[in-house]
Amino acid sequence: MSNDLEDLFAKNREWAAKVTKEDPEFFSTLSKQQKPEYLWIGCADSRVPANQIVDLLPGEVFVHRNIANVVVHTDLNCLSVIQFAVDVLKVKHIMVVGHYGCGGIKAAMGTEEHGMIDNWLRHIKDVYRLHRDELDAISDMHTRFDRMCELNVVEQVANVCQSSIVQNAWRTGQELHVHGWCYSIDNGHITDLKRTVSSAEECAQQMLNM
Ligand code: CO
Secondary structure (H helix, E strand, C coil): CCEEEHHHHHHHHHHHHHHHHHHHCCHHHHHHHHCEEEEEECCCCCCCCCCCCCCCCCCCEEEEEECCCCCCCHHHHHHHHHHHHHHHHHHHEEEEEECCCCCCHHHHHHHEEEECCHHHHHHHHHHHHHHHHHHHCCCHHHHHHHHHHHHHHHHHHHHHHHHHHHHHHHCCCCCCCCEEHHHHHHHCCCCCCCCCCHHHHHHHHHHHHH
């Protein structure tokens, strides 16, 4: 094995020893089951690590990340994560977490070609198209970019809510709240975009207002 990554193994052993020292049962308890209350759908950006930002331990948050936190109706990977989280783990909260300064959003707002990923970015371009009037009315490009990061979250919250998985959970009376958040890389703070949806009725109402 190459020695290049020795540092990481050393850090790993130190971390495991520290956690075990604080709670000798930590790993043995976790190895038996996970019972997270949250599903985090976030951007793959290395500066937006789910557990650290909300200071949660392993076992406390189920995580799905992709470029620009997009929830595509036919993405089997994302849908499988949502289904497992909702049907098996019975999470109570799903948070779609975007972030200001998102490279995926920025790329989608431009006209440059980036190769295969352009097909993924199309989903974000669709968000722009849906909100073109509001976005084009913002003359400051930085403010427009920030707003686009927020609107992408709003649209992905809608996609989560409209999935058959979430609709069925609500239909059977399961408690489930879907939230839209935006994280600031500049100061580490999360903003709640106040788009929480907790029932099929609320979902239908919100969609009308969008
Ligand atoms: Co990003």
